[in-house]
Every structure is written in C-alpha cells, then in structure tokens.
Amino acid sequence: MIRYLKIVVCVFLVYFVADVFCIKCWSCRSNNDPKCADPFDNKTVPITDCNEEKGLINFPGLRPNMCRKIRQKVNGEWRYFRGCAYLGEVGIKGDERFCLMRTGTYNIFIEYCTCNSKDGCNSSGIVSPMPFLLISLITLYLKCFS
Template identity: 25%
Template sequence: MAKLSIFVPVLLVASFVAYGEAVRCWTCSSDLNPYCNDPFVPSLADTSGLFRLEYCDANTGATYPYLTTSKSACKKQKKYIAGNLVISRGCTWKRQDDYSTACAASSTGANEVTLYCETCEHDGCNGASTMGITMALIMAPLGLLLFK
C-alpha cells in the first residue's frame, strides 16, 4: 500500500508536465475528403494524402505575429461556407499561457458562418471523441484502488 501511495501522486504530477515536442494533429477538410466528416473514422481514410496526422511546429506560421513564444495545438472547426457544412481539422497556434479550448477569433467571409471551433493539445485529439490523457491517468490508479 505504501508503494501505491507514492505512485499515485507521482503519476498525477507527471500528467501535468508539458511535452517538449510538437503535437500531431489530424489535417483534413470534409469538402475535399468525405472521411473528414463526423463521425471521424481514421481507419477508413484513403491514401491520397488528404487525411493524415501532421506534426505541428509552434515556430512556423504562428497566427499571433505579436507574440515571441507560442505553442502548437490541434483545431476542429465546423462552419457553413456558401451554404455547405464543412468540417476542417488541422494545426493552429496559441499563446503559451492560453489553456482554454476556445479558438482564436478569425475573420470570416460574407458566405461563412462558424458553428463550432475547439482546440486541444495532445496527439490526434481533433479526431474522434476520446477520454483525455489526463483523465485516463487519474482514473486508472483510482480504479485500481477501488477494485483491489
């Protein structure tokens, strides 16, 4: 029991440590590839290159030019473009101190209406709904304690 009482806090602290490498995000758009739509099923993807996990690099293409540091994140966005629902997934950049899941404000054209936009910060998180890594790391030791 003493080993478990040390393991759980160490695991919790480790779950909040930031990774030093770029996050990998699904990159696709439903107007170009129907497999990018909801429900999102990566195993059904074609091999045309329109649908892939891409390494996002926080040092290139930052949408915040006034920032000296930014971090990469994944984005999933649903919008109507000229009356058609388009779901896009890809990389975006956020301020280092931004821990929200909200997307940054972006300009939209006259024929565009954004319905939903959310960001996340772990590999493949802009794909199908999954339990977050942090939640899984917290629940696993608790499950072991409860069902011992």
C-alpha cells in the same frame, strides 16, 4: 533509497506530462478531401506533429498546443477544417466537449472546437481519460511513498 526513488518517479512524471503537450492533430480540409467531413474517415488523412508546424508570421515563437476542428456553413454548403491550433483556450471554459458557435448574416454558421486531451482529438468529441489517469498516478505515488 526512497528519496532517490521519489526523484526518479518525479522525473518520469515530468517527462510524461511534457510529452502529453507535444500533440499531434489530424490535418485536412473538406474541399480537398471529402473524408475530412463528418463522419470523419482518417484512413487517408495525415496526422501532423504540431511541433513541426512552421509557426505564424505575425506571432514569432508561438507554438501550437491544441488541435482544432472548424465546421463552417456558408450559403448552405458545409466545409470542415482540421489541424493544429495556436491561440485560444481548450473548448469552452476548459471543457472540450463544448465548441464555440457563431452565426452571421447571409446564412453563415461557424463551429470552432479545440482540444488537447490526446493525439488526434480533433476527430470526434470524445474526451480522453488521460488527465484523470495522470492525477490518479500522482495520488497513488504520494500515498505509497509519503
């Protein structure tokens, strides 16, 4: 009986983890909607299921697995872009509290932030407790049924 319970719990956890990777992200551009800028106001901004994105022409089969927020300053004007991300890694060295920043000539600044901790994570820099909760559940399961 305990063996069957372990199988059911493992199937549930695999399903739960797979669902976490099907991420939804805020999708907007500040030049079309000023509420896309910071501070972010998501009342009129759509959240997009990244699984339903068309994909990239140059990379067939590649699916988005993260959210992104790009903050760009060009000639003194700030622009914000939010949406699904296809390439790269989460945050810097896996820590989504940190963003990649670049500066260039002619007063250009770019901040590129990526995350996948929760749906809509590209709204702010708050890290979700989801990974810690999942690890705690698995640890509790192993201690109780070992």
